[in-house]
Amino acid sequence: xKIIAIQFHPNRVPELKMKQVVEFFRSLAYKSKKIDDIRxxxxxxxxxxxxxxxYKTKNLKDAWxxxxxxxxxxxxxxxxxxxxxxxxxxxxxxxxxxLLLYHFDKKQKLDSFAKKKKIRPLKWETKGSASxx
Numbered sequence: 001x002k003i004i005a006i007q008f009h010p011n012r013v014p015e016l017k018m019k020q021v022v023e024f025f026r027s028l029a030y031k032s033k034k035i036d037d038i039r040x041x042x043x044x045x046x047x048x049x050x051x052x053x054x055y056k057t058k059n060l061k062d063a064w065x066x067x068x069x070x071x072x073x074x075x076x077x078x079x080x081x082x083x084x085x086x087x088x089x090x091x092x093x094x095x096x097x098x099l100l101l102y103h104f105d106k107k108q109k110l111d112s113f114a115k116k117k118k119i120r121p122l123k124w125e126t127k128g129s130a131s132x133x
Contacts, residue, residue: 001036002060004067004089004101006053012084012104016077018051024077025053028070034063060089061113064101072102 006025010018022040029038037056042049057063067087072078083104091097099111 001056001058002090004055004057004060004063004087006055006067007086008051008053008081009048009084009086009104010050011048013080016080016084018049021077021081022051022053024071028067029055032063032066032070034059034066064089064113 008018008021008025010016010021025040026038029035035055035057039054039056041052041054043052044050055063055067072082072085074081082102085102085104086100087102088098088100091099099113100108101110103110
């Protein structure tokens with residue numbers, strides 16, 4: 001299973017209550033056949049609150065399509081939500097090559113599933129090959 005991580009910054013969207021937004025995220029997860037599990041973590045950074053929502057899924061592309069359709073393009077709260085969200089997902093090598101799917105700052109370069117990030121996989125040493133031996 002892979003993870004899509006959504007971070008919501010309520011200070012950027014004062015008209016939305018954090019509790020209301022979290023219930024919206026939970027509702028999406030419970031109704032979805034593409035999201036298998038949800039975890040909600042509340043945090044505080046530089047005296048600003050945020051909430052991280054982690055969705056577990058077997059298919060990142062399908063789950064992302066559903067999130068875009070039901071969350072970002074949602075008529076009532078979609079435009080407000082977009083002003084306070086950062087959305088990333090695991091890549092082929094877990095979080096080493098994560099994809100930035102959405103960011104409230106339009107200057108950020110977004111990734112897509114079609115274009116893979118290039119990273120160098122870790123090189124493993126075989127036992128006894130370390131230089132200090």
